[in-house]
Amino acid sequence: MTFINTLRALAAALPLAAASLPALADIKDYEFRLVQNELKQGNGVILAVQLVDKRSGKSVPDAVIFAQRIDMAPDGMEMMASPIEAMPSTEPGTYRFKTNLVMAGGWRLSLGAKIQGETGALENKLIFKAVP
Template structure:
């Protein structure tokens, strides 16, 4: 196909609104954040719910792929004290549920890494929850 034919096709597509000359919007991974639904949980086996939020419009984000998670007591200067964390099925879109074993009272940190659909960067979050008696 010749260059002149390609230019005519491009002009036609522009006229129909099927082609844009504007630069695509660059998304920013900092527009997303994880939020705990509850910050206090009873010590022992528990379920922790985390929301993934798109901050500019406060919209819940579903279909993120969480590929790394860690649970430790770093907020109480005991980063080496780790415990079990497991992703489990969520009851609703935009809510990510984890089964945890809070073996001691105190502050626990949940560290998450996720890929958000449509974003190239990795979202990382660190959330602190309180294990109570």
């Protein structure tokens, strides 16, 4: 094969190679979702969320959660915060936290995360209810 023929073959293959590359995601293509919207009020409550790729609906493992806060902002008591601690995951793409839900009512979980291979940071605020 001559040099010119090799160049022609490469040029013909480029569109095929570009079409087979995965589409790049945007940080807005991901979201955290609560596993349960209601949890029993008390100490040592385990709260679980899934990180999901909205385009495929698949769970996303190995995110680095760098910010977490839980408070009663939905009931107008944003200053009523509770300690929150990350717990080991039981399945890929599910992130668990231990907290004290000292009062029944509306709670807000705020999370910040970095997703492997993506630029920017994901920030979500999830609302759930603590019941007696």
